[in-house]
Amino acid sequence: MNKKEQREKFIDIMAKFTAYTGKHLPDDVYAKLKELREKEDTTIATIIYDAMFEDLKVADDLDRPLCQDTGVIQYFVQVGTKFPLIDEIEDCLREAVKRATILGPLRHNAVEVFDEKNTGNNVGKRIPWIDWEIVPHSNEVKIYVYMAGGGCSLPGTAKVLMPLEGYEGVVKFVFDQITSYGINACPPLLVGIGIAGSVEVAAKLSKKALLRPIGSHNSNPRGAELESRIEAGLNEIKIGPGGLTGENSVMGVHIEEAARHPATIAVGLSTGCWAHRRALIKIDADMEYEMISHKGAIL
Numbered sequence: 001m002n003k004k005e006q007r008e009k010f011i012d013i014m015a016k017f018t019a020y021t022g023k024h025l026p027d028d029v030y031a032k033l034k035e036l037r038e039k040e041d042t043t044i045a046t047i048i049y050d051a052m053f054e055d056l057k058v059a060d061d062l063d064r065p066l067c068q069d070t071g072v073i074q075y076f077v078q079v080g081t082k083f084p085l086i087d088e089i090e091d092c093l094r095e096a097v098k099r100a101t102i103l104g105p106l107r108h109n110a111v112e113v114f115d116e117k118n119t120g121n122n123v124g125k126r127i128p129w130i131d132w133e134i135v136p137h138s139n140e141v142k143i144y145v146y147m148a149g150g151g152c153s154l155p156g157t158a159k160v161l162m163p164l165e166g167y168e169g170v171v172k173f174v175f176d177q178i179t180s181y182g183i184n185a186c187p188p189l190l191v192g193i194g195i196a197g198s199v200e201v202a203a204k205l206s207k208k209a210l211l212r213p214i215g216s217h218n219s220n221p222r223g224a225e226l227e228s229r230i231e232a233g234l235n236e237i238k239i240g241p242g243g244l245t246g247e248n249s250v251m252g253v254h255i256e257e258a259a260r261h262p263a264t265i266a267v268g269l270s271t272g273c274w275a276h277r278r279a280l281i282k283i284d285a286d287m288e289y290e291m292i293s294h295k296g297a298i299l
């Protein structure tokens with residue numbers, strides 16, 4: 001395959017992958033929703049969960065997006081230094097989003113800030129958003145796509161706490177925000193928390209925490225314990241599916257951290273909704289792909 005053919009294959013895979021993500025939940029999110037549905041016995045909670053599963057079935061049957069808000073497209077790229085298209089990934093991803101917008105179809109969600117104009121193809125200044133990680137000595141690329149819907153982005157926030165507020169301050173910050181705005185994000189929620197020394201690092205880590213598989217834990221046992229405690233506490237609030245009360249509030253709580261400045265504790269918060277459209281694909285140097293988040297999916 002020459003460079004031109006490689007490029008065309010890569011764009012085609014990424015366009016189909018992005019459109020597919022709008023129509024099918026990843027395996028872990030689907031399994032968690034099933035688990036939470038089984039724990040409910042009130043009429044209202046079971047009706048809402050059953051409506052979600054009906055929605056997923058209809059989306060699959062009709063080959064349509066599972067939510068009308070297909071979000072702003074964000075890619076988290078882990079690219080090997082020897083991946084043949086490393087110089088062209090950004091250009092290819094912009095083209096892939098334009099094609100996915102037609103293929104999906106995806107709602108037009110890119111509004112240029114100072115022109116107040118919708119671009120009509122989900123591509124705009126710095127959108128699709130691309131986050132880069134360089135992987136030495138590798139010839140493959142792994143790419144997460146995340147569809148950042150309006151409702152699920154709305155509770156997002158970040159702040160630098162005074163050091164004396166401690167990690168208790170982090171917990172208070174999270175609970176205040178979820179009890180004030182969580183309902184906007186179509187619960188049950190996936191809660192991503194970033195803890196760091198400055199606000200932009202904490203905010204970015206909170207979004208990266210949403211990329212982790214549900215059921216995974218922070219690599220530090222104390223971090224994992226804090227995740228479990230916050231999850232248990234948020235579930236005590238019983239926000240329920242759609243915010244209409246139920247046995248649980250969240251699908252999970254994920255924390256990612258970076259070593260902080262001694263005098264600051266920055267905390268970032270991002271939320272994912274029940275329709276948590278996050279997918280992971282691996283593409284090798286021969287442009288062969290594997291969808292890691294959706295086992296066996298063929299694009």
Ligand code: SF4
Pocket residue numbers: 067068069070149150151152184185186273274275
């Ligand atoms: S919060 Fe999620 S499920 Fe609700 S409208 Fe937005 S994208 Fe759709």
